[in-house]
Amino acid sequence: MCDSDYGICPYNKSHRIVLFRMPGHIIKCMRKYKGPPLIICKYNATHRMPAEQMEQHLEECADYQKFNAYENLQKALEARKSPQRA
Ligand SMILES: [Zn+2]
Ligand SMILES: [Zn+2]
Incomplete structure (x- = not known):
């Protein structure tokens, strides 16, 4: 390990x-x-931290980055599937 x-x-x-x-x-x-209460990262339930640290966390959060990459991929695929026609 x-x-x-x-x-x-x-x-x-x-x-x-x-x-x-x-x-x-x-x-x-x-x-x-x-x-003090910790809030839960939307992208991974095991990421918990005080609210004021969440913004910085998202910059480092691997799950958020994966999610973003997936979203961008979906958008790219959508754009290819339905080309804008004038
Ligand atoms: Zn513990
Ligand atoms: Zn996270």
């Missing part, structure tokens, strides 16, 4: 969790969490 298979728990930075266990871990950790 390489380092990228691990993520940091959003509720406790000292929790280093194997990514495939992250969703279950987050649910358990959320119940114990007493800090």
